[in-house]
Amino acid sequence: MIKIDQTKCIGCGLCATLCPENFQLSSDTFKAEVIKEEPSACLSEAIENCPVQAISRD
Secondary structure, X not given: OEEEOOOOOOOOXXXXXXXXXXXXXXXXXXXXXXXXXXXXXXXXXXXXXXOOOOEEEO
């Protein structure tokens, strides 16, 4: 399961840029949200590059 800690997320959009298969920015909160639970090849790059380490997976 992919998780985004909404208290850490700053809405920079880097995860959505690096891995649009799994993430998008919410039009309500302007923070990242998971749009696909199945990990894509780009998921690790998004996790590693999140500037506030808000993304995790089980």
